[in-house]
Amino acid sequence: MKQGNPLLEPFDTAPFMKIKTEHYKPAIEQAIELARKDIAEITAATEAPTFENTIEKLEFAGEKLDRITSIFFNINSAETNDEIQKLAQEISPALTDFKNDVIQNAELFKRVKEVYLTKDALDLNVEQQTLLDKKYKMFTRNGANLSAEQKQELRALDKKLAALSLNFGENVLAETNKYELHITNERDLEGLPKGVKTAARMLAKEKNKEGWIFNLHYPSYIPFMKYAKKRELRKELAIAFGAKGFHGDQLDNRENVLQIVKLRHQKANLLGYPTYAHYKLEERMAETPEKVNSFMEELLEKAKPAAEKEFKELEAFARDLDQIDQLQKWDAAYYSEKLKQKLFDFDDEQLKPYFELNNVINGVFLVAEKLYGLKFQQVFEVEVYHPEVTTYTVTNEDGKEIALFYADFHPREGKRGGAWMTSYKSQYRQNGQDERPHISIVCNFTKPTDEEPSLLTFNEVTTLFHEFGHALHGMLANTTYPSTSGTNVYWDFVELPSQVLENWCYEKEALKLFAKHFETGEVIPDELIQKIKESATFHEGMATLRQLSFGMLDMSWHGQDPSGIEDVKAHEEKAFESTQLYPEVKENCMSTSFSHIFQGGYAAGYYSYKWAEVLDADAFEFFTENGIFDSETARKFRDTVLSQGGTEHPLVLYKRFRGREAAPEALLRRAGLLPKN
Template identity: 55%
Template sequence: MKNPLSEPFQTIHSSAPFAEIKEEHFLPAFQELIKTSEEEINGILNNDAEPTFENVIEALSYSGKQLDVVSGIFFNLNSAETNDEIQKIAQEVSPMLTEYSARISQNEVLFEKIKKVYDEKEKYNLDEEQQMLLNDTYKGFVRSGALLNGADKERFKEISIELSKKSLQFGQNVLAETNNYFKHITDENELKGIPEAILQQYREEAKSRDLDGYVITLQFPSYLPAMTYAENRDLRKELALAYGKKSFNNNEFDNQELIREIIALKQEKARLLGYANYSEFVLEERMAKSPGQVLNFLNELLEKARPYAEKEIAELKELAKADGIDEMHSYDHSFYAEKLRKKKFDIDDEELKPYFQLEKVEEAVFTLADKLFGLEFRETHDVQKYHEEVKTYEIFENGEFKALLYTDYFPRKGKRAGAWMTSFRNQYREAGQNIRPHISVVCNFSKPSAETPSLLTFQEVTTLFHEFGHALHGVLADTTYPNLSGTSVKWDFVELPSQFLENFCYEPDFLKTFARHYQTGETLPDDKIQKISDSKNFMEGYQTLRQIGLGKLDMAYHSTPEKIGDVKTFEVKETEGTNLYPANPETATSPAFSHIFQGGYSAGYYSYKWAEVLDADAFQYFKENGIFNPETAAKYRRLLAAGGTKDPMELYKEFRGSEPKVESLLKRAFG
């Protein structure tokens, strides 16, 4: 049987042939492509010519391209459209890929060739991008155990394989817990305060399960409206308890022991390489160079933000007191925050949603990309998709094809929570061709119903802009080598493009261009638009403390693993000073903290706040010159196009003319 994954795709733009792919194709394709990739590596090893940048470093960079594409396809499916069979394959494939990677990175003959080129780099007259590729390649091998002795090398490989399995299991457990819970309600009185559009959503969820009445799930578009609008405090408490107990239930999907195992393996890995802990290992290759610098940054923000946060919570407590609540809990926060927001700014998310039809918001993002960078988006029906809800767009610049974009916006049983951008293929240049990228944006917005299209909360509007900022980083990539392209940058730089784009959502003149009522076409009134802009920093102190708490928790896990013991006790201690509500002994954040135990944010969660400094400073520069100023946009485009070819601070200084200032963030957040 011919395997559509094993050879270059004979499709439009060489896009993934989703209609032809079956689950049984993946395992043999991975086995075959690993073998093919190793043959390419053997070509480098068996080359008797003197090692050079071209025949070693460049050849290595271009090896395994089809394997990378198939990996991108498979692991995005495992996030966006998974099932038991795909999860089973993932448990087999992940260690296989890790072992393959270890065989390459610990190959002594290959490393000798790399080291020879690295040691003699002065004679090659390399340009900036080539120097970065050489440095990254050499460091990557060293950080993958190339300098270890035989026994330590073998142990390093075992650790890497175990980590790939356990990280996958962590995510699968969280997904199972999310899918396993639902709240079935037959009495509408229990749902008092929840807007009719949300009730309709709950009715349709119940209907899909062959139930009468209403069903609320732990998927965010279902969970958050209940927490925001339900007057029934017992319901809010029950839902919050279910949400906070994900993988903290002492059942088969509990992640507490997995956390200890993952952290212990990471610590052992770091020690083998000569680092005191995993955070030191990670941060050596970040803009923030050390755990100390990260903690100083987080503590400085904490000191500035806490008084504002305390003031915000005091205002909420006054509202709660009027309702007879003497002690507020975290499950009261969204409800009273929404009340206060409405009181202060006369803004109601449900009142705003009719003005933010998904298709119109998407169109606004496309228009913004056109105004800044001259990009044109054309929907195409010729590209194969992995689900009927996915849409595909060809992106052009001056009539020339630039990139392929997949959008996938609605929750499904097989899709993990949250929103993300990923790439099925990176941009790169080879043999005179500029290979263009295939980018995917995945979200979990409310589905359209029989009566209404998909309508977004304002927070969801900013989410779409956020992920599209990441997408532009991939779309505008203009590098030679695939492993320096697009979002292949230092991790605490990767959130700049995403968070930067969110700023446009608060610009009144831009909002007017797309905030239109889905039925009447009426533009959102000026006073409401101004109030959205004015409310930009609403609850900023509280949100900042929450992010700082998560950042400190992440750093604690990866800096002081010997202190962990009981997960809940450790979590409470390490986030002390950032929590403004009483701790609930029945819930914990860590067992569902997928960013650091499944995703790539280990010892890097601080980067969200770090990138806020960058994006506040960058957007301030745009504001100074006009937010659509072509010269400023061209400078910013060069920053995006460069990917990982330069040190990010140097890239930023080329764009801005100076290093970013923390004051820009503090000014934006707290005035």
């Protein structure tokens, strides 16, 4: 008997164990047809358009398609292979076509517009008003008012952009996976901690090689750059890392970058915007490129003197220690770590034994319990896409199940780099039923070895809290519609819940809950916590400059007409001029692997990290005024921010929480760039 397609059967949790690669395409094709029928039902209605029969119906049209595509594209990020990538190249144009068919459906837009034009006479609540605005803008911002010829042009642009973005990401992943630094002489490992060497030996063993292997995945790359004494090897690895997509071969991304920015600009112009940044920022808290540039310039003005002072101190330190005449980029992490050890008498290796992965997971769960009354129970019957994935049911203080949580922590060849939160099912209400979300975080943390469990660096600890902050935004959602739920908020607001949670990693009251030595069970000593706090602003000027440089590069690609740009590297060097500290490396180019803006959703939005830092520093000051686990402050943050998703303008939500707009001085104080109160 022929097996059915599990993606087309009814399911609540994703049926990962039953899905075969060949199921995706036919399931998506059939789901597109079902979605077309949903749309046809709306346009065929004979009664006058209303919020219920047009806007709400449109919101829930294509529900099956949304569920299936979320599974497919999440797998393409977390557990991909050549077959999946090839499928993505076939599926993306079909989805783009469908999206354009909906947006360019004149009859559908006519009905939406009719409802929109009578909105003042309708008795809509705030979330309904937001949804109506979103649906109307979905059409107007995507060409509904264009001529037939222009609509065809837009359709072609979107199709090309979808393919180019996928190709960009595939090249970055292939470049990351193909490089390895194979070391056979143990003397070349001088300076590296024992756990790092063990992991490298295991990696070599997996590849049936003698010695040690280091690669471009963060858990391997970062400790090598931070601790390896041999400068030539740091240089080799750093150049390999910075040259992804910049080798002039079939994986070169320069042409992809130029085509993407030029097509995005054409799209913006077609829709009536001067640049792509103008188009994107219309739906952001920052609103305009001018405001973003002014925001970054203001931060640059405050951070640059501090960064230059820090850089001079680092230069002097490297000169005294190792007679280094000119600091290079491959020296940055190494000498910064050495200087930090000297100034604060501690390093990451002293901290790692207190941050065993399972303890940190329990810690973030405990923080969520103390703040929001949540409990996490591991479950084993939920299907997963890889044996390393763990699943948990999440219940609130009343014992009611509010979410399903997936966690996937270690690097693999099929997983793209970095860390992210995603969802397999949004929270929403329909037919009197509150559908609860299925949320996932995916990271690339240090793997356990045959000698030690997974011991996290402090940076990995803050990354886990960051992604978990996003996850809480999804789990605690309490809205009616999927497109206003959870993280469906303005892009420069989405980082507030994630970044604010990182603050608990620096607080004694939180750290004592989970930072316990993996061998002895000893709770992290106060002196180490004090050193974490003291070193928190170490080289903050340089760190701020680095983040600003990425934001400025992003705006240089998207905030002007890029049609005259022919040389990616030359353009990048110009964009980095005001933030440059280290000499330029001719073999390297950041843009060719800048996945955030060329594959992820951060185009004209990388500034969001700094923008949200202003919000998170200001919000956390409110917590510290009342106690970091103050239940009233936490309840207020949950009820005004986390549960509300995108139901209202973020500025309204934030002011409801804080009683005023965020004060930028809070960030500057925390960064040590202004005196604290």
